[in-house]
Amino acid sequence: MDLDTLYQEIILDHARAPHHCGLRVPFGAEVHHVNPTCGDEVTLRVRLGDGVVDDVSYAAEGCAISKASTSVMCDLLIGRPVDVAMRVSDEFMALMEGRGAVSADEDVLGDAVALSGVAKFPARVKCALLGWMAWKDATARVVAGESEQQ
Amino acid sequence: MSTATERAGVVGRSADNAGSLDVAAVRADFPILGRRLADGRLLAYLDSANTSQKPVQVLDALSEHYRLHNANVARAVHQLGAEATDAYEGARSKVAGFIGAASPAEVVFTKNSTEALNLVASTLGTAGGRTRPIGPGDEIVISEMEHHSNIVPWQLLAQRTGATLRWFGLTGDGRLDLSSIDALITERTRVVSLVWVSNLLGTVNPVADIARRAHEVGALMVVDASQAVPQLPVDVAALGADLMAFTGHKMCGPTGIGVLWGRAELLEELPPFLGGGSMIESVSMERSTYAPIPHKFEAGTPPIAQAVGLGAAVDYLSALGMDAVAHHERRLTDYALTRLAELTEVRVVGPTSAVDRGGAISFVVDGVHPHDVAQVLDSVGVEIRAGHHCAKPAHARFGLQSTARASFYLYNTDEEVDRLIDALDRTIRFFGVG
Numbered sequence: 211m212d213l214d215t216l217y218q219e220i221i222l223d224h225a226r227a228p229h230h231c232g233l234r235v236p237f238g239a240e241v242h243h244v245n246p247t248c249g250d251e252v253t254l255r256v257r258l259g260d261g262v263v264d265d266v267s268y269a270a271e272g273c274a275i276s277k278a279s280t281s282v283m284c285d286l287l288i289g290r291p292v293d294v295a296m297r298v299s300d301e302f303m304a305l306m307e308g309r310g311a312v313s314a315d316e317d318v319l320g321d322a323v324a325l326s327g328v329a330k331f332p333a334r335v336k337c338a339l340l341g342w343m344a345w346k347d348a349t350a351r352v353v354a355g356e357s358e359q360q
Numbered sequence: 361m362s363t364a365t366e367r368a369g370v371v372g373r374s375a376d377n378a379g380s381l382d383v384a385a386v387r388a389d390f391p392i393l394g395r396r397l398a399d400g401r402l403l404a405y406l407d408s409a410n411t412s413q414k415p416v417q418v419l420d421a422l423s424e425h426y427r428l429h430n431a432n433v434a435r436a437v438h439q440l441g442a443e444a445t446d447a448y449e450g451a452r453s454k455v456a457g458f459i460g461a462a463s464p465a466e467v468v469f470t471k472n473s474t475e476a477l478n479l480v481a482s483t484l485g486t487a488g489g490r491t492r493p494i495g496p497g498d499e500i501v502i503s504e505m506e507h508h509s510n511i512v513p514w515q516l517l518a519q520r521t522g523a524t525l526r527w528f529g530l531t532g533d534g535r536l537d538l539s540s541i542d543a544l545i546t547e548r549t550r551v552v553s554l555v556w557v558s559n560l561l562g563t564v565n566p567v568a569d570i571a572r573r574a575h576e577v578g579a580l581m582v583v584d585a586s587q588a589v590p591q592l593p594v595d596v597a598a599l600g601a602d603l604m605a606f607t608g609h610k611m612c613g614p615t616g617i618g619v620l621w622g623r624a625e626l627l628e629e630l631p632p633f634l635g636g637g638s639m640i641e642s643v644s645m646e647r648s649t650y651a652p653i654p655h656k657f658e659a660g661t662p663p664i665a666q667a668v669g670l671g672a673a674v675d676y677l678s679a680l681g682m683d684a685v686a687h688h689e690r691r692l693t694d695y696a697l698t699r700l701a702e703l704t705e706v707r708v709v710g711p712t713s714a715v716d717r718g719g720a721i722s723f724v725v726d727g728v729h730p731h732d733v734a735q736v737l738d739s740v741g742v743e744i745r746a747g748h749h750c751a752k753p754a755h756a757r758f759g760l761q762s763t764a765r766a767s768f769y770l771y772n773t774d775e776e777v778d779r780l781i782d783a784l785d786r787t788i789r790f791f792g793v794g
Contacts, residue, residue: 213739213790217732222791248731249748249761271761273729274791337731 215327216334217274224321225274230284234267238352243344245336250276252340256348258356263287263295266345273337275328280341282321292349299342306335381680381688387771389415389676401741404776409559409587409720409767410745411609414673418612421672425665433664434638434655448664451671452654458674459604460595461621468620468627468654469662473586474509476605476620477553479633479657480582481513484551485521488631496522498550501579503528503536503565504757505558508750510584514553523550530757534561534710541573549579556588557718560751560763561710562693564588564718571600580626586610587718590769591689593682602626608666613673617666620657627653634659685770692768693719696777703781705788709763722749722763725784727793730764736787737764742780 233240237255244251250272257265266284270277283302287295302322305312310330314323328338387393390413397403405413425447431440433448449464456464470476485494494500500514504527518525526544529537536554545552552574557564571581583601588594590611596604603626608617622630632639632650636659641649650656677685694714700706705726711717725733734746744766748755755761766780 213736216735217790247747249752249755250731251761273731275731277729331735334731334735 216331218324218327220321220324221278222274224278224281228270228277228281230266230268230281230288231270232267233269234265237265237267238355239348241344241348241351243340243347245272245276245340247336248273250337250340252276252280252344254280254341254344254348256345256352258292258349258352261292263290263292263349268341268344270341272340273334275325275334276337276340279322279325279328279338282325283341283345286320286322287345292353296346296349299346302342303339305329306338381684381770383688383771383773386415386680387773389417390771391416391419393771397741401739402779404742404772404779406742406744406766406768406772406776406780408590408769408772409610409718409765411615412590412612412769413771414614414669415612415676417676418614418669418672422614422665422669425668430665432661444664447668447671448662451667451674454671454674455619458594458678459589459621460597462597463624465653466621466624466627468622468657469667470605470618470620470657471616471663472609472618473584473605473607474513474618476607476618477509477582477584478513479620480553480603480605480622481517483630483633484580485517485523486631490629494521494523494550497548498523499526499546499548500524501526501528501545501549501552501574503554504530505534505536505561505563505751505754506553506555507559507584507586508752509586510553510555511753524548528554530561530754533712534558534563534758535716536563536565536570538566538570541570545570545573545577545579547577549574549577551580551582553582553584555584555586557585557591557720558710558751558754559587559720560722560749560754560765562718562720562722563711564716566716568598568600571602575600587720590677591718592686596621608670608673611670611673612676613670614663614666617663617670619670624653627657632659633657636660638662680770688770689719689768690714690717692772692774692777693717693721695774696721696766696768696780699777699781700784703784703788705793706784709758709760719769720765720767722765724760724763725787725793728787728791730762732791733764733784733787736790737780737783740779740783740786742776742783744780 237257240255242253252270254268301318305314306329308329314326316323325338328334392413429443431444433445452464452467456467487493531537556567574581580602583604585604585606589606603622606619609615639656639659641651707724709722730746746764747762
């Protein structure tokens with residue numbers, strides 16, 4: 211196995227200095243997700259405004275893959291319309307769960323393409339998805355809260 | 361032959377007491393150790409505290425049982441039924457002899473340690489036996505270094521019965537903090553349940569001393585021996601415990617078979633655990649009476665072939681000699697701890713000397729998450745575990761979320777420890793934290 215396929219330089223860069231980390235206010239919803247097999251955790255907040263992902267902030271404990279994945283995710287999703295962001299996250303999840311058989315669309319996934327190699331390591335897919343699942347959950351909660359208020 | 365074999369030979373000859381292991385010969389018994397991983401990588405299996413590998417003697421026993429003797433036990437009149445029953449009960453006798461049980465009736469087969477501990481926690485809180493069930497005002501004492509399997513069943517018991525759960529804390533070097541033992545184990549204590557050898561820290565706990573205190577106040581002593589029975593000579597009479605759980609798959613046996621040992625009179629006092637076939641004496645629509653021990657606790661068709669496999673594992677370990685197995689483990693642990701100390705970026709969690717210590721060595725590499733450590737090690741065929749090892753409270757005690765863990769067994773060599781160290785060095789360089 212080629213380690214450099216899994217740990218591409220761009221992933222190590224994100225892992226060493228994750229983008230958008232820290233918990234910020236205000237936020238619409240906060241969630242706490244855990245990877246029960248390894249104990250990795252993320253607390254993640256989402257703020258939406260006018261159908262756009264205004265901010266995603268987080269505090270996480272995790273491996274290089276999970277840190278880089280969450281960092282890349284924030285780069286990709288912050289500032290995007292919620293429906294677009296949802297499509298990006300669905301595409302990323304399909305890539306991760308594709309066992310290496312799904313090819314990545316760099317136009318949609320940007321730096322997240324560098325995580326393609328993770329799909330070949332079933333034990334690490336959950337690491338890459340931790341932040342994304344938290345984002346999806348938090349966003350769904352904000353959307354549900356908004357529709358309740360209306 | 362390979363360096364590994366030569367070194368293993370040296371290990372055997374250089375051991376300082378009689379009955380040392382011929383590791384090269386041992387390795388030849390384990391087919392999996394000869395396989396190559398993807399891309400031709402050599403395997404260094406350092407995850408035996410998780411599950412051990414199986415020698416050909418155990419694999420053959422399983423295969424022969426299914427090929428020649430397969431039938432259900434304790435209910436068939438035919439010859440195969442008698443052979444299967446003999447094999448199953450024969451395995452029970454072997455296990456009883458292996459741990460120094462007073463009789464085979466003291467050996468209850470379960471599916472694993474977890475089920476054995478749940479059996480104890482559940483029946484101690486259930487009416488219908490000859491002892492008062494645990495209830496409000498009663499206390500259960502465990503420790504912060506327990507595997508989840510020796511925490512959660514007691515939490516469930518406390519929640520169900522209104523009893524109070526208390527626990528020993530840990531010292532900074534990963535030993536039980538016994539300073540408050542007399543305040544912790546009191547007349548209110550009904551049961552003390554502790555791990556003998558920690559799966560995370562490697563610590564060997566002074567079970568006999570704690571059992572003495574438990575018995576002073578009339579409490580039962582339960583021991584989780586999952587990591588102990590595979591590695592140490594065990595004599596339950598000397599241990600001073602009342603009940604002891606362990607599992608087959610960590611001691612060269614198959615998965616799906618575990619053991620609860622208990623003093624016969626205590627097992628007789630406890631109410632049944634699971635109900636069903638085999639555990640009864642007589643059943644009417646209104647009520648049932650139960651079989652004598654150990655069958656009272658073995659409802660349904662048991663893991664027959666797995667028991668036979670465990671019996672073969674016990675024969676295998678007995679032929680090598682548990683003194684020799686323990687000596688090999690201690691020597692390898694000592695060597696690994698010495699070599700790990702050479703790496704300044706590596707911090708061992710738990711005792712850093714091989715005194716009163718088992719061979720599970722958990723550690724952190726500064727700046728590299730344990731998952732990433734395990735991944736880089738796997739890339740060179742060194743297979744360790746990373747995560748919380750089902751011991752989250754013990755991790756929390758040391759301010760950690762997870763650790764990497766290398767663990768050894770009778771087939772591991774100094775050369776494999778060297779490969780671990782080289783791989784860790786490579787990890788440190790790969791992530792640029794050195």
